[in-house]
Amino acid sequence: MKPTLLVTLFEGQAGGGRRERLCAALREAVRSGHARLGDRLPSSRDLAQDLGLSRVTVEAAYAQLETEGYLRRQVGQGSFVAIDMGAAVAAAALRSTGVRRPLPEPAALSRRGQRMVDTGGCVEPDRPRAFVAGSPDLQAFPTDLWRHLLQRRWRHDAAALMFYGDPQGLPALREAIARYLTQSRGVRCTAAQVLVLTSSQQALQLLSATLLDEGDAVWMEDPGYAGARTAFAASGAQLVDMALDDHGATLGPARPLPRLIYLTPSHQFPTGRAMSLERRLAFIAQAHAAGAWLIEDDYDSEFLYDHAPTPALQGLDEHGRVVYIGTFSKSLFPSVRLAYMVLPEALVAPLVTARSTYDGHPSQPMQAVAADFLEQGHFAAHLRLMRQLYRGRRDALLQALHSHLPWAEPLDSRGGLQMAVRLPPGSEQRLTRLAAQRGIATPSLGELYHTVPRTEGWRLGFAALAPRAIEDAVQALAGIRVPRRAADG
Numbered sequence: 162m163k164p165t166l167l168v169t170l171f172e173g174q175a176g177g178g179r180r181e182r183l184c185a186a187l188r189e190a191v192r193s194g195h196a197r198l199g200d201r202l203p204s205s206r207d208l209a210q211d212l213g214l215s216r217v218t219v220e221a222a223y224a225q226l227e228t229e230g231y232l233r234r235q236v237g238q239g240s241f242v243a244i245d246m247g248a249a250v251a252a253a254a255l256r257s258t259g260v261r262r263p264l265p266e267p268a269a270l271s272r273r274g275q276r277m278v279d280t281g282g283c284v285e286p287d288r289p290r291a292f293v294a295g296s297p298d299l300q301a302f303p304t305d306l307w308r309h310l311l312q313r314r315w316r317h318d319a320a321a322l323m324f325y326g327d328p329q330g331l332p333a334l335r336e337a338i339a340r341y342l343t344q345s346r347g348v349r350c351t352a353a354q355v356l357v358l359t360s361s362q363q364a365l366q367l368l369s370a371t372l373l374d375e376g377d378a379v380w381m382e383d384p385g386y387a388g389a390r391t392a393f394a395a396s397g398a399q400l401v402d403m404a405l406d407d408h409g410a411t412l413g414p415a416r417p418l419p420r421l422i423y424l425t426p427s428h429q430f431p432t433g434r435a436m437s438l439e440r441r442l443a444f445i446a447q448a449h450a451a452g453a454w455l456i457e458d459d460y461d462s463e464f465l466y467d468h469a470p471t472p473a474l475q476g477l478d479e480h481g482r483v484v485y486i487g488t489f490s491k492s493l494f495p496s497v498r499l500a501y502m503v504l505p506e507a508l509v510a511p512l513v514t515a516r517s518t519y520d521g522h523p524s525q526p527m528q529a530v531a532a533d534f535l536e537q538g539h540f541a542a543h544l545r546l547m548r549q550l551y552r553g554r555r556d557a558l559l560q561a562l563h564s565h566l567p568w569a570e571p572l573d574s575r576g577g578l579q580m581a582v583r584l585p586p587g588s589e590q591r592l593t594r595l596a597a598q599r600g601i602a603t604p605s606l607g608e609l610y611h612t613v614p615r616t617e618g619w620r621l622g623f624a625a626l627a628p629r630a631i632e633d634a635v636q637a638l639a640g641i642r643v644p645r646r647a648a649d650g
Contacts, residue, residue, distance in 0.1 A: 166195055167203070168597050171212055175288075179214055183222040191231050191242055198245040202232070205240075213600035277395035289625035291634035294579040294604040296625040297491050301550060306539060307530060314529045322529055326522035329513045330357025330501070334528045337535035338487075338501050346462060347472030348485055350503045356512055359498040359523050361460060361488040365392035368421070368484065368502075371515045372454055373398050377420035382410045384609035384616075386430045386458065389423050404613040405429065409436030412443055419453040426474045427462045431581050431609055431620050433573030441474045449480040454508075458486045463544050464624075465576035466552040481505040489531065491578060492544060497527055551578065557628040558621065561635035568643045569619070578624035581606050585643060589617035592641060599637045 170186035177185070190196040203211070205219040212219075223240050226232040233243040270278065289296040314322060329335065335355040342348035358364050365388065373379070375397030381389060383402035393400060401417060403410040410424060422444060426436035448455040457474045475485040488500035504512055534540050558580055562569050570583040584592060589607050596603045606618035623631055 165594055165597075166190065167208065168211055168594075170195075172597065172602070180218050180221050180225070183212070183214070183219065184225050187222060187226050188229075188231060191244065192246050194246065196242045198242055200242045202240045202242070211598050213598070273395060273397065276397060277391075289622075291601050291626055291630060292579075292604070292619070292621040292623065293602045293625070294620045294622040295491065296622050297494065297578060298547070298550065298625045299494055301547065302494055303539070303543065307534070310530045310533045311526060314526060314533070318529065322525040324525070326525045326528070328517040328522050329509075330355065330523065331525065331528035331532060333536070334499075334532040335501075337532045339503075341535055341540070342473070342485075342487070342503065346459065346470070347476035348503055349476050349478075350485075354504050354506065354509060356502045356504055356509070356516060357523055357528060358500045358502065358516065359520070360490065361458065361486050361500045362388050362392065363519070364486045364500060364502050365389055365456075365458075366395075367512065367516060367519065368454075368456065369393055369396040369398070371512060373420060378417040380410075380416065380419045380422040382424060382429060383611050383613050384431055384606070385423070386425065386460075387609060389456075389458070393421070393423070402612040405432065405434065407434075407437075408440040409434060410440070410444070412440075412447060418451045419448075422448055422453055422455045423458065424455065424474070425458045425460060427459055427471050428465065428576055430458075430460065431579075431606060433575055433577060433581060435471050435575070436474075441477060445474070445478055445480070445482065448482040453482065454505075455483045456486065457483055460486075460488060461491055461577050462487075463492050464548060464551055464578060466548060466555060467575050470576075475503060481507060484508065492540070492547075493531070493534075497531065499523055499527060499531055551624045554623045554626060554628060554631060555580065557631045558623045558635070561632050565635050565639035569638075572618075579604075579620045579622040581618055581620050583616055583618045586617060588643065589619075592643070593619070595641045596638055599640070601634055601637060603638075 167186060167190065170189050171183055174182035174185045187196075187202075196202070202208070202223070205216050205223060208214075209216040209219045223232060223234065227234050227240075227243075231242070231244060232240050234240045289299070332352065334357055335352040338355050338357075339348075339350050339352045342350060358367070369392045373393065373396040377396075377398050378401050379393045379398045380401045380403055381393070383404055385402075390400060398420070399417065401419070403413065405411065409426060409429060424436070424444065426441055426444075428435065444455060447453070455474075455478075459473060462470050462473070473485060475483040482505065484505065485503035486500070487503075489497050490500065493499070502512070534543075555574060559571060559574060562571060562582065568585055568588075572581040572583060574580050583606075589605065593603050593605065603619040603621065606620050607615050610616060626634070
């Protein structure tokens with residue numbers, strides 16, 4: 162059995178201590194058929210080194226799995242898989258009924274459902290660590306203040322907050338969002354155009370379901386956000402990739418007319434570039450001419466460090482073709498489950514109705530507290546603090562990379578919670594595997610490219626890490642040997 166598989170399975174386990182997570186990973190390997198009857202597992206010493214665990218922890222996990230019947234251990238020979246899960250299931254079925262039954266076939270899904278499953282879904286990290294991408298620092302959030310606001314709301318509005326809410330969102334929160342976006346992002350809107358949701362991913366799924374028919378063309382940045390590809394691909398849309406240049410996504414005359422155009426213009430995901438004004442105006446004109454909708458995903462505009470953020474593209478739109486998406490998952494905390502869309506007036510009524518068929522409305526108490534947090538000035542103060550904090554950590558990562566990893570070249574680092582770095586050609590897969598053996602997550606940059614030449618690299622999340630943790634993680638990566646030819650590019 163390959164040690165890299167156990168590393169992947171171990172990293173994918175959520176909750177519990179290290180021994181429990183390793184036990185769960187080993188069980189999963191056996192149940193899924195990756196580890197079959199008679200297969201020899203890595204020695205406890207080798208597996209401990211691969212996972213960054215103590216040998217005592219690995220020995221304890223092996224002993225537990227032996228007790229449960231998954232493994233057999235022989236002194237001087239090793240640990241071996243002791244059960245054939247497929248045969249065991251079939252035998253149990255035969256014993257219980259006396260009749261041999263075929264194993265169940267895969268569920269018959271709809272075409273849309275199968276496409277959705279085939280995308281692999283969207284999985285977020287279960288905890289912050291080096292260098293998980295996009296995680297905010299939850300230790301710096303003012304939890305006492307949030308608790309005070311929540312308790313105050315419960316005292317005064319408990320009955321109302323416990324009932325069903327407006328599918329469009331709590332009016333007080335929509336008012337606060339509209340004011341914030343007008344003042345900080347140059348968005349032109351009223352509260353009547355704001356639709357409150359649980360996540361930006363839900364926004365993309367809702368737009369996909371209501372605006373796309375099978376075969377419709379969706380223009381997307383390449384490289385770009387995988388969650389958007391997941392939403393649009395599930396609808397059966399034709400995804401048309403747009404390469405980037407120094408001005409942002411490029412316009413091409415040979416493309417099919419779009420139904421949707423998806424952009425991250427203020428801070429392109431994942432490269433960090435900002436789209437030029439000329440290119441923004443060109444995309445608005447293209448959307449108007451084609452009768453298309455232009456989706457502006459402004460996913461982390463709050464966190465730009467070296468200059469003021471570029472005003473939202475939506476504020477330039479004179480034709481009512483731009484849908485603006487934002488989220489509180491990074492600026493507040495992920496489990497708040499609040500995001501929003503600013504809709505052209507023509508889309509408000511149909512999108513609110515469609516939203517009501519998904520999950521009714523977001524949490525009423527969370528909406529109420531978020532509204533107070535914005536209206537009382539706490540949100541602006543929190544953002545000022547986090548920008549200062551994250552800028553220091555961005556600088557710490559840049560310095561550590563410069564000092565210890567000359568083969569990892571930072572790309573645009575003007576803002577955000579993560580930094581894209583370019584790796585020597587042909588090295589990403591190997592370096593990623595070696596980083597995982599050191600317990601360090603290095604999300605891929607290369608996998609976000611599709612039709613354009615692939616840039617191998619990583620997306621290093623730094624916002625949730627103290628400078629000391631950043632330095633330690635980079636120093637651990639510095640122990641990886643990079644061939645001179647690869648390091649020289």
